[in-house]
Amino acid sequence: MKPEEEPEKSILVALFEPGARDSEIKCILDEMELLTRSAGGQVVASFPQKRRPPDARYLVGKGKVEEIKNFACAQGVNLIIFYNRLSNVQQRNLEKFFDMKVIDRTRLILDVFATRARSLEGKLQVELAQLLYLLPRLTGKGVELSRLGGGIGSRGPGETKLEADRRTINKRIALIKQKLDKVIRNRDIQRQSRKTNPIPVVSLVGYTSAGKSTLFRALTGEEVAVSPLLFSTLDPVLRRVELGEIEEGYCLLLSDTVGFIRQMPKELFQAFQATLEEIVQADLILHIIDVSDPDYLSRKEEVQVVLDHLKIPAEKIIHVYNKIDLLMQEKDNTAAAATFDITETGKIFISATQKQGLRELKKAIFVKYFSDYGRYRVQVPIGLINPDSIPHWAIVLAKSFQGGMLNIEILCSQENMVKFKEKYGGYVACVK
Ligand SMILES: Nc1nc2c(ncn2[C@@H]2O[C@H](COP(=O)(O)OP(=O)(O)OP(=O)(O)O)[C@@H](O)[C@H]2O)c(=O)[nH]1
Ligand SMILES: [Mg+2]
Known part of the structure; x- marks a missing residue:
């Protein structure tokens, strides 16, 4: 939505099981409101209902x-937003009954994504998700979309216009998949070359708004977008972080990426393979958790479900509890505060905005990834080894040529050093 546009006046409707707790309902409605704002809308009222079974015609x-x-x-x-997924029939009945635009949560999330996509890859992925969502919902030729007009729920990513014709959609889906396959293949090649790189890739993962990009800024100095609105990051970024304050010469590549949300729409998972692959292939995952959120435990669980789904092994994950500055401010009245002892050992507590706890975080990464690394000085006759091949298995700190010898100082894993010694044993001196 353009800044000069008025926010779209919206109503939230949500159906819950009769046994749903009020606190849970509040969390869900608050999040729906934030999603609506993130899409450029304004919620004027919420209408939750507890009921079983759902009404076949209107849901509520x-x-x-x-x-x-x-x-x-x-x-x-002018817009009614449902928290629950609507069947085709319910969607049609509701639009007819209200005589206005009706969307569900998935469509709202896809809309937020559409406004955030910047890179070609991001735009393709968002468009694919939108088309996957639309396809089963088309009954006639473009009927549903013709009712939508502009605004929330009908925005394509960037300049792309959403097409509503089934045949056009199928053709477009096939074309986008082809293009994305190419992206994935190219990434694989890049990754292969990174794989033979001793510098680990560390991926920031977490619920949307947990503070991933704020931490990325604090660690890299890169001015990536940060916002209280949801899904402010869509396209992955990768930057180098020095770990010199822990041990001289060590570093890592930090990757910031899209956040998750409870009940992430399945269309997004299907479409965002290229982005998710970045997480799967990372050497370490920093799971960022916003401790100031009273609902943080269930959010942590939601993200864990995604990580399980991606088959990320537990030993690759470091849990990082963020926003402790808020916890301290609200010590007496935050439910979360009561469950935290930020001096607890084994847990990493940080404040990304206050740059608190960053050293401990770096130390935890160092211990987890580099514990079997050592510092070595190697002197090999020139010609015995190709100096350009060394950065594929060791971090090169210094290199010089003297008296027919190549002198290098490197950081490398025990495993790689064993292999190296098998070949050039006589030339290695361990520094530390
Ligand atoms: N008080 C406080 N606020 C924080 C902290 N870290 C992040 N925030 C705020 O939380 C909001 C979300 O931060 P982001 O860094 O954009 O969160 P994200 O995880 O990247 O979110 P998405 O990209 O939308 O998934 C922003 O308003 C930040 O200023 C923190 O340590 N303390
Ligand atoms: Mg972000």
Whole structure:
């Protein structure tokens, strides 16, 4: 949405099981409101309902939809957003009943993604997710989209216009998949060359708004986008971080990427393979958790579900508890505060905005990844070894040629040193 546009006046509707807790309902509605704002909308009222079973025609009861319609007409609302997934029939019935645009949470999330995509790859992935979502929902030729007009729920990524014709969609899906396959293949090649690189790739992973990009800024100095709105990061970025304050010469490559949300739409998982692959291939994962959020435990669990789904082994993950500055401010009234002892050993507590705890975090990464690394000085006759091949298996700190000898100081894993010694044993001196 362009800044000069008025936020779209919206109503939230959500159906819950009769046993749903009020605190859970509040968390969900708060998050829906933030999602709506992130898409450029404004929530004027929420209408939660506890009911079982869901109404086949309208999801919520007939009385509820009438109440909502009266309210919407009186308040000049032009968009109804449902938390729950709507069936095709419900979607059509609701649009007919309200005579206004009706979208569900998935469509709202896809819309936020559409406004955030910048890179070609990001745009392709978002468009693919939107098309995968639309396809099963098309009954006639472009019927649903023709009702939508502009605004939330019908924005394509960037300049791309969403097409609503089934045949066009199928052709476009095939074309995008082809293009993305190419991206994935190219990435694989890049990754292969990184794989033969002793510098680890560390990926920031977490619930949206946990503070991943803020931490990325604090560690790399790179001015990536940071915002209280959701999904501010879409395209992955990779930058080098020095670990010199822990041990001279060590470093890593830090990657910031898209955040997750509870019940992540399956279309996003299908479409974001290229981005998710970056996480799968990382050497270490920093799972960033916002401890100021009263719901942090279930959010942590949601992210863990994704990590399990991606088959990330537990030993690759470091849990990083962020925003402790807020915890201290609200010590007496935050539910989360009671469950935290930030002096607890084995847990990493940080404040990305205050740059607190960053040294401990670097130390934890160092211990986890570099514990079997050593510092070596090697002197080999020139010609015996190709100096350009060394950075594939060791971090080269210094290199010089003297009296027919190549002198290098390197950091390398025990495993690689064993291999090296097998070949050039007589020429190695361990420094540390
Ligand atoms: N008080 C406080 N706020 C923080 C801290 N870290 C991040 N924030 C705020 O949290 C909000 C979200 O931060 P981001 O860094 O954009 O979060 P993210 O995890 O990258 O979010 P997405 O890219 O949307 O998934 C911003 O308003 C930040 O200023 C922190 O340590 N303390
Ligand atoms: Mg971010």
